Amino acid sequence: SDASSSSSSSSAFVEFFAHLSEEKIDALYSMSPWATLAVLRALTPLAKQYVMRCVFLPANAVIHRQMMRSWTKKGCESVHETALERLIKLRAFVEVETDEGVDGFIVHEHFRKHVKRAIERGFEDLDDDTEKENEETKKNSNKKKETSHTRCKTDREFLDHYAKSRWETVLLELTSEASTEKKRKKKKMMKNGGGVGVQHSLHLRKLFHAAKLITKDGRITSEGFSFLLGATSEQIWILLARYAKGGDFEKKNKKKKDDENEDEENARMETGGGEDGKQQKLNCDESSAAAMAFLVRLSFQHPGRKYSKANLSEAERRVASHLTTLGVLYENENDENDNDWYVPTVLSAGLSSVSMTSSAKSSLARIDGHIIVETNFRVYAYTHSELETEVLRLFTRPDYKLPNAYVGMITRDSILDAMRAGISPDQIVNYLQTRAHPRCTIGKKPNHPAVPPTVCDQIRLWARDLYRVKAEDCVMYTEFPMQGNRFQDAVNNAKNVGARIIWLDEAKRRFAVDAESHERLKVFL
Numbered sequence: 001s002d003a004s005s006s007s008s009s010s011s012a013f014v015e016f017f018a019h020l021s022e023e024k025i026d027a028l029y030s031m032s033p034w035a036t037l038a039v040l041r042a043l044t045p046l047a048k049q050y051v052m053r054c055v056f057l058p059a060n061a062v063i064h065r066q067m068m069r070s071w072t073k074k075g076c077e078s079v080h081e082t083a084l085e086r087l088i089k090l091r092a093f094v095e096v097e098t099d100e101g102v103d104g105f106i107v108h109e110h111f112r113k114h115v116k117r118a119i120e121r122g123f124e125d126l127d128d129d130t131e132k133e134n135e136e137t138k139k140n141s142n143k144k145k146e147t148s149h150t151r152c153k154t155d156r157e158f159l160d161h162y163a164k165s166r167w168e169t170v171l172l173e174l175t176s177e178a179s180t181e182k183k184r185k186k187k188k189m190m191k192n193g194g195g196v197g198v199q200h201s202l203h204l205r206k207l208f209h210a211a212k213l214i215t216k217d218g219r220i221t222s223e224g225f226s227f228l229l230g231a232t233s234e235q236i237w238i239l240l241a242r243y244a245k246g247g248d249f250e251k252k253n254k255k256k257k258d259d260e261n262e263d264e265e266n267a268r269m270e271t272g273g274g275e276d277g278k279q280q281k282l283n284c285d286e287s288s289a290a291a292m293a294f295l296v297r298l299s300f301q302h303p304g305r306k307y308s309k310a311n312l313s314e315a316e317r318r319v320a321s322h323l324t325t326l327g328v329l330y331e332n333e334n335d336e337n338d339n340d341w342y343v344p345t346v347l348s349a350g351l352s353s354v355s356m357t358s359s360a361k362s363s364l365a366r367i368d369g370h371i372i373v374e375t376n377f378r379v380y381a382y383t384h385s386e387l388e389t390e391v392l393r394l395f396t397r398p399d400y401k402l403p404n405a406y407v408g409m410i411t412r413d414s415i416l417d418a419m420r421a422g423i424s425p426d427q428i429v430n431y432l433q434t435r436a437h438p439r440c441t442i443g444k445k446p447n448h449p450a451v452p453p454t455v456c457d458q459i460r461l462w463a464r465d466l467y468r469v470k471a472e473d474c475v476m477y478t479e480f481p482m483q484g485n486r487f488q489d490a491v492n493n494a495k496n497v498g499a500r501i502i503w504l505d506e507a508k509r510r511f512a513v514d515a516e517s518h519e520r521l522k523v524f525l
Helices: 002-018 022-031 033-042 045-054 065-069 077-089 109-121 130-138 142-175 180-193 204-210 222-229 232-244 259-271 274-298 314-326 346-350 358-365 386-393 412-420 425-434 453-464 486-496 515-524
Strands: 093-097 103-107 341-344 371-373 378-381 397-402 405-409 474-477 501-505 510-514
Touching (some): 002 033, 022 033, 022 109, 022 274, 033 274, 065 077, 077 093, 103 109, 142 204, 142 314, 142 346, 204 232, 222 232, 222 425, 232 346, 274 314, 378 386, 386 397, 412 425, 412 453, 474 501, 474 515, 486 501, 486 515, 510 515
Antiparallel strands (some): 378 405, 397 405, 501 510
C-alpha cells in the first residue's frame, strides 16, 4: 500500500507539473533546487538512470535519440518510451535537432546544475538551518534536553490538534451558508485554532470558487461535495494544486466588506483591465511561482520539525501564512520575539515522501463510521463534529441536535434541494455507506449493505423527479386564422431564419420556438 500511495502521489505531481507552461517550469528550475529534486523523485527508475548518465555531460551536449534507444534491451522499448516521455513532459530533457538533421535531446541547464550539485554535495546548505539547530541542541545541558524533549512531545500533540481543528474550520467554510450564527462559530474556531493572526490571510471563498467547489453565490457544487467525500490528503492536494496555479487569494484588511463588494473584486480579478489588470497578472505570476517553489520545498521537510524563515522571500513568507490558514503549517505569530520559523503539520505529510509515517497516513486516510440509517429514513450520526453535522444538513432535514449526536430525516424535499445544489444521489448514498456505524454490519453477511437498500433506491427515485421534465425558455405563436397560409408561412420563415422549432401543432395552428430566435422571427409576423 505504501508503494501504491507513493506512486499515485508521484503521478498527481507529474500531471500537475506537466500542465505548467514552459516559462513557469524554466523559472522553477532556475529559482528552486527543490523543484529539480522533486521532479527527479517523480521519475521512473529507468528515467533516473538516463539522468545519471547525462547529468555530467558538458552543457548543451546533444544526446542522439538513436543512441538512447541502444541503451535498452530488446523487448523493453515500451519502458524506454515511457521514461523518455516523462523526461520530455517535465522538461528535464529538451528536444533539439542537430545541424545534420538528427533528433536528439539536451539536459535542461538548470536541472542539470541542481542535480549535479545534489550528487556532489548532498543536501548541504539546503536544509534550512536544521543542522545548526541540532548542533546547538546538543550543546545544551541534560536538564534542558529533557525539558526540550517533553516540550517537543507536547508540541506534537498540540500540532495534531491544531491541524485537525484548522482543517475542520476550512471545510466548515465550504459547507456553511451565509448566516450570522455560522459566521460567529467560524470566527470563534478561527480564534481558538492558533496562528490566525497572520499578516497575510487567505481568502478561502475565493480559493473554493477558483477550484469550482462553490458557485458564485456560495452554494456547494457537485465537485465540492465530491471534495468533501475524499480523503484528507486528496482534499489538501486539490486545494494546493489550485492555489499553486496562481490567483488573488489575499484577504483584504478591512473591518467590513459586503459580499457584493467581494463579487465585484472577484470579477475584476477574472477580467482584469488596463494597468490594474497587468499589475494583478504580475502579482499572480509572482505568487504562483512562489507557491510552487515553496510547496516543492515543503515536500522534502518533516512534519513536526522547526524550519527557519530567514531564507524565505517576501512572496514565500506570504505563501507560508496562507498555508497556516489551511493548517498545513503552524506559525507562532502571537509571539513577536519568536515568530521567525514555521512547523509543517501532519497535513503536509501527503506532500512529503521523506517522513510519511504510518501514523500520519492513518490519520489522513481514516474515516470513522458514525452514521446509522433506518428503514424509516431517519438518520442518526454519533459525532461531536460541526463539520459532519453541516454535511448531513445538505441532504437531510434536521430534527434535533444532541451534544454527541445529530438526528435528521431523509425526505423528498431535502433530496431535491441537494440535487438542485449539484449533489448527485450516488454521492449521497456513497457518503452514508462509507461512514456507516460498525454496528450496522455486525452479525450480517460480508456483502450486506450498511444502508438499507430501500433507502438507497428511494433516494435515486426522488432524484429522477428533476429529470422527468426538461424546462426550456420558449415563445409560443397562436391564434393564426384558419383560412389562408399565414400559419405555414410563419413556420417556413422560422426555418429560414434558423429558429429552432421546439413544438408544432398543425391541427390547431400553434408552434413554439426557442426564446433566442424570437427577435429574428417577429419581424416576419
